[in-house]
Amino acid sequence: MSHNTFGHLFRVTTWGESHGPALGCVVDGCPPGLRFTQDSLQHWMDKRKPGQSRFVTQRREADLVKVLSGVMLEDDGTMVTTGTPVSMLIENTDQRSKDYSDIAKRYRPGHADFTYDVKYGVRDYRGGGRSSARETAARVAAGGLARLVVPGVNVRAALVQIGEHRINRDNWDWSVVDTNPFFAPDPEIVPVWEEYLDGIRKSGSSVGAVIEVVADNVPAGLGAPIYAKLDQDIAANLMSINAVKGVEIGNGFEAARISGEENADEMRIGEDGKPVFLSNNAGGILGGISTGQPVVARFAVKPTSSILNDRRSIDADGNEVDVRTKGRHDPCVGIRAVPIGEAMVACVIADHYLRDRGQTGRLD
Amino acid sequence: MSHNTFGHLFRVTTWGESHGPALGCVVDGCPPGLRFTQDSLQHWMDKRKPGQSRFVTQRREADLVKVLSGVMLEDDGTMVTTGTPVSMLIENTDQRSKDYSDIAKRYRPGHADFTYDVKYGVRDYRGGGRSSARETAARVAAGGLARLVVPGVNVRAALVQIGEHRINRDNWDWSVVDTNPFFAPDPEIVPVWEEYLDGIRKSGSSVGAVIEVVADNVPAGLGAPIYAKLDQDIAANLMSINAVKGVEIGNGFEAARISGEENADEMRIGEDGKPVFLSNNAGGILGGISTGQPVVARFAVKPTSSILNDRRSIDADGNEVDVRTKGRHDPCVGIRAVPIGEAMVACVIADHYLRDRGQTGRLD
Amino acid sequence: MSHNTFGHLFRVTTWGESHGPALGCVVDGCPPGLRFTQDSLQHWMDKRKPGQSRFVTQRREADLVKVLSGVMLEDDGTMVTTGTPVSMLIENTDQRSKDYSDIAKRYRPGHADFTYDVKYGVRDYRGGGRSSARETAARVAAGGLARLVVPGVNVRAALVQIGEHRINRDNWDWSVVDTNPFFAPDPEIVPVWEEYLDGIRKSGSSVGAVIEVVADNVPAGLGAPIYAKLDQDIAANLMSINAVKGVEIGNGFEAARISGEENADEMRIGEDGKPVFLSNNAGGILGGISTGQPVVARFAVKPTSSILNDRRSIDADGNEVDVRTKGRHDPCVGIRAVPIGEAMVACVIADHYLRDRGQTGRLD
């Protein structure tokens, strides 16, 4: 409902700009009794942290999360949620003192500078203000809690396309995702992307990417038939990430191309006597409700708008200008979107789990 | 927030199944003083109405909207909104008395039968229950009101792909969209689709489609930076339509493939002294906020799950069965999704217009 | 959030004016599997129905509820909720054709005529429009469903004060409430009120009242510490009833007068080994959360604003006028507020039961 909140029973409100003292989030509606440690939370933060390879922005932030409320601290450092709002704060430490006067009035192409000015009449031009990718740190922190809500759920993501280069899905191997700087699930694509992105980086250009999120062990029955479809909320949450321009569930746009016979996921009774699907074109969701199969979503991230080459634009005074972004450069923001996509899907699933439990009383 | 409501200030709640006495919606938050007639509302209903060509379901429904509240009736039949909730009701008239015993327990592949049973433990199996495409009639009625909220806005849609056959965008001509049974904007694709779909229909199969929605004259400044992005709400609203599996804004997934230089929409000052964009890859939205350019979205509809050929499935008792859908057949549900997509985007724009006016006090 | 919706998981949206074709509500979020009959629902409607004694309005309405969606009908007429929205419709049958021209422009003192005109610039002056007491029929219908959500809960109300005459609480007897035209729990007050109200009625005047609502068997643990306090939502729901000007929980304003020692509800272990409270000044709610004791609330209804005697006012054109309400007269609208208050409290409890189950997973 609000402008900076998402979720209904598991509700996340984020706040903060990249150049204020801090940013953070408040997670409201968290079930009581969830147990976690500072380290377990930091694990997810570190996945998103900038500066981890030459392919992402060189900004240096510790991204240390401070949990300010909503937990009891046990002697061994374990935090236990009490059911009251969990406020988490992340300080901004790498705010280079910098002269922003050159961009305070210039509208960077592909950025929200122009639309902010039209809408609000005032704009925090320092580091992108509220639109800074730093805002997503708060989402990852919230996702760290969301992962604890549904027993057994495992939400993972991987990069499946950078520019024109896609992975070979036959090579998919989750175990390699965290061993390369791209979160690539295909070891053979890694050297290809390295060479390709080095070229992009050196030319001062940028390129887009596609990320695939897979949630395993999602209980069947989450979601609702009409305006609380599980896929609808996943689409909304992924589209809310900066620079995302498209979202697919299951086979997505491919479904438009094939026949009803090809698209239908047939069912049989498995050896354990339980229903099994023979394929997963639906991406684990039928009629807006989870089937128990893996929930699969993909999203497209546009190329970083900040590039080192001149683009034509205007300024707030109506002058025609050329704009080029100086400073630290991020040739493919899509890479760091991987842990963010995971977090956003984890939050949707946690929220729907609580909503389903509320309406139906089912306990999975 | 709720399960059957969307929108925040312009709020639409729909209700009803295809085999109850009626279905409908309540539009809450409508500004006072909007003027319309029964005919102007019915115009949109008729676009979605079934049975208008051999390529869509042969169910016959008048889809006559009754406005039950929220308006004052003037002598010439004009209705004027009063600011109180507008309740609209559409009777179900073509409910063939039919024996549903064969599908009451069988899970039709691609349908929500299995997931409903898991979630609710009870299911209205008559005609798809709440998941019937008839529910979308209520959305179109709501969209008819939404179109009145923002002065000058024009929301149109067209079919751009059926199965493997895409339109040639160079032929795009809005004036032909309503003159062919496919809402095709390319006159040359019409005979191709006719022949193709006749083949699909005769074989008892089905096929998917892609629809493009374009909203002209959307004021700049609608939306918000983070979790109320205009594109996010468009994605959510389109993904809430039955059978939709993917959503794109602007150039969408194509953005992942190209460079930052290619993707950036450059700006100049136009001859009228106002800002102009030199391209519209962004689909009229930057940082979640409208730019004043046309808002462009596309969505993919999967092939109709009800097909006349056997598919393997199971039933509620755990038996393996073959399922085939008898009766009236709809070879491409994507066709009738065109007016529905328009309605859903119109509702998002109306809602964001009111939200923006609330927060910023700007009057466009 | 919205203007015509209340509740969060058990959500009720009402619509309609007294002089349109119908009014009604949509209940969204209802758990699946609730069982009821037309008669059981009608029972509550009949309690609120006008024209049942000389002390309430003589308007004649059958107030027959039609359930249009969200249920499966069993052979014996039992309706079973499916978890989809339940739409209920009540036709307006007693709309006397009447000349409203005298009140179309005059602002009746105590009514919302003036404020509607200021706010909306257009007003449905027929029978009070949206502010008609008829709107509360939809609340009672929704309350009929709400009563089914929490096993064992019993929500009852009684009139405890009319004008200057209060009941003697020592005489409280629930069994007499439905046997007198005032919903009085004290048989001795009945003849007093009869004589008093006859005088009020004959003089064309009106008088206010106080209603007490008591909910038994509310499970401990419903509500939340801060902005979802059970008492807060009860206060909001009761204050949303037409003409209500005050709400109390437990001993209410009396709590301001007494000492901490007197006010505290002490606890002991009961003979069954369970906690017992030795008093119930708190009205069954501590820190916003139910204690398991009866939930007790009271609300004050102002005297009917429509009286047969002249009052000074103005009209929409800025003229000073005298206004007197002709026609059917209701000397104490507070009487018919009794079943409405019950319904509103029942809805709050149902909503909080689902919200608590969602967050905590407790099954009571």
Added chain:
Amino acid sequence: MSHNTFGHLFRVTTWGESHGPALGCVVDGCPPGLRFTQDSLQHWMDKRKPGQSRFVTQRREADLVKVLSGVMLEDDGTMVTTGTPVSMLIENTDQRSKDYSDIAKRYRPGHADFTYDVKYGVRDYRGGGRSSARETAARVAAGGLARLVVPGVNVRAALVQIGEHRINRDNWDWSVVDTNPFFAPDPEIVPVWEEYLDGIRKSGSSVGAVIEVVADNVPAGLGAPIYAKLDQDIAANLMSINAVKGVEIGNGFEAARISGEENADEMRIGEDGKPVFLSNNAGGILGGISTGQPVVARFAVKPTSSILNDRRSIDADGNEVDVRTKGRHDPCVGIRAVPIGEAMVACVIADHYLRDRGQTGRLD
């Protein structure tokens, strides 16, 4: 909707316990361009601050608000809202290291200890946890922003009753409210209350109070007819304050006692040609919508539950115990509720102003 958020367009989410490192709030939906200083905000915080007289708790907190986001800082220290969420943080500085083992398991009568344990199964027993009166500091900070939203609005409150001693309304003088430790508007009551409360304090007892809130210059037209009544949201916001047990609008419960003729606020045309009301029994609200008269609300606060005298209770293990609250004692929590009540009403008015502007486009 959520458990720790209130408001719809002007949305306030609070978080924090009294014994964590800090507490605070996020104000979302704030219009852009509001201007304030740290000092102007601190002014309201200081009114609520503990330790300012012997009649309130001796806890010492600076209650310094830090604004972490959502503003641009001008050279002179003025903060200008940007339309993004304003996060405000208040550190807890006076957390005496203390042994809580005696109350960790004992249920203090009148407190939420018992209900928290039932609901959540885990409880932050240090200093009342989330139910601490310290949470209200965040409300006052939010109220400081809310006061800036509607031009000209002035929200003030005063204490009108402590225990059995009420003010003489004929003596009402706003100018004395901030000159005595009780926020009393009647100078003659001050010595009476001093002597009375000294007695209460020395006996280790406590007593309740009634606060009256008056909002001047509220534009006519705010609110809505049914479930977004201005009075309803005021009632909810006031009832959400700790220890509040009753709320009245205008003449409140008195309305139940008098006749329709006495209660109606008659209207005339004033000398300036504008409508005037001849009385204000309605408390500035008709049919849920503001009339332009002062908005008047009252709320009752129960006596402080923490008293120095033994009360009977039980503990978490089912033992019968006696409970007495040691330490700093607050004989009448109602006193410090005065600025809190102001803040909560200011927030409601700001929210409804934005909501009205959104729906109707009126600019006041």
